[in-house]
Amino acid sequence: MNEVIKLAIFGNAGHAIDIKSVFLQKYPKGKVVFIEKEDEKYNVRKYSEYGYRFIIGIGDNKIRERVASIYKDLNWCNVIHCDSFLNNNCKIGTGCFIGYGVFISHNVNIHNHVIINANSSVGHGANLFDYSQICTNVSIGGEGVILKTGSFLGSGVSVINKPISVGEWAKVSFGSVITKNVKPKSLYFQYIKEKIIPIND
Numbered sequence: 255m256n257e258v259i260k261l262a263i264f265g266n267a268g269h270a271i272d273i274k275s276v277f278l279q280k281y282p283k284g285k286v287v288f289i290e291k292e293d294e295k296y297n298v299r300k301y302s303e304y305g306y307r308f309i310i311g312i313g314d315n316k317i318r319e320r321v322a323s324i325y326k327d328l329n330w331c332n333v334i335h336c337d338s339f340l341n342n343n344c345k346i347g348t349g350c351f352i353g354y355g356v357f358i359s360h361n362v363n364i365h366n367h368v369i370i371n372a373n374s375s376v377g378h379g380a381n382l383f384d385y386s387q388i389c390t391n392v393s394i395g396g397e398g399v400i401l402k403t404g405s406f407l408g409s410g411v412s413v414i415n416k417p418i419s420v421g422e423w424a425k426v427s428f429g430s431v432i433t434k435n436v437k438p439k440s441l442y443f444q445y446i447k448e449k450i451i452p453i454n455d
Contacts, residue, residue: 260285261331262301263311264321269369270311273351276335298325307331309349310367315385315404315423318367322349322385330366347384359396377415386420389428402438 261277263270266288274286287306289297301308308328310318322330330349334340338356347366352358356370359378369387370376376388377396386401388394389409394401398417401407405420408428413420420426421438430444 259283260301260304260306261333262287262289262297262306262308264289264308265311266290267311267313269313269351272353273309273311273333276351276353277333280336298328302328309333309351311351313369313387315387315406319385319404322367335372353390371409405436 259281261284263273263286270288277286278284287301289301308325308330310321312318312321332346332348332350332352334352335354335356337354338352340346340352340358341360341362343360344358344362344364346364347368349367350364350369352370353372355373357375359376361379362376363381365382365384367385368382371388371390373390374388374392376382376394377399379397380394380399382401383403385404387406389407389411391409392407392411394413395415399413400419402420402422402424404423406425407420408426408430410429411426411432413432418432418435420432420436421440423439424436425441426432426436427441427443430442432442436442
């Protein structure tokens with residue numbers, strides 16, 4: 255990540271606070287401000303004039319898209335945890351967040367305003383489009399996996415290692431195993447049926 259001393263974060267809830275923590279770990283003397291909805295218009299221009307860079311600290315993919323489309327000309331930056339690994343030949347756009355313990359393999363293409371949360375791994379050759387989001391402990395197989403615009407993978411999701419596409423704005427529920435393409439704007443989930451067996455002492 256290019257050196258950023260002053261950072262303005264859209265939002266002020268959980269994801270925004272995570273971004274602040276990761277940023278200050280790398281830049282302990284850095285300055286961070288939160289931009290809230292009610293003072294958005296005034297503060298955005300003020301902070302831009304003062305040399306701040308920007309990131310959207312909002313987990314909702316649709317809201318991230320809306321904010322980015324309104325403020326296309328801002329100086330967006332990436333915030334990447336020091337304890338993550340990105341292969342040298344992966345590509346990353348702007349406005350992205352990459353959390354603790356993330357592993358990104360070679361030839362991965364990460365577009366703009368993407369979120370990859372803690373302890374997730376992305377296999378070689380995967381393609382993550384704008385506003386997609388990977389929650390914690392997600393495992394994405396290698397060559398041919400595509401997360402289309404605005405797609406969402408809940409915590410603990412696994413995508414098997416073959417060409418699979420998760421459609422635009424689709425949501426995959428936590429703990430699911432993706433073995434086939436997921437249709438756009440759909441909800442994909444798997445339940446594990448538990449059989450309760452009494453234990454005899």
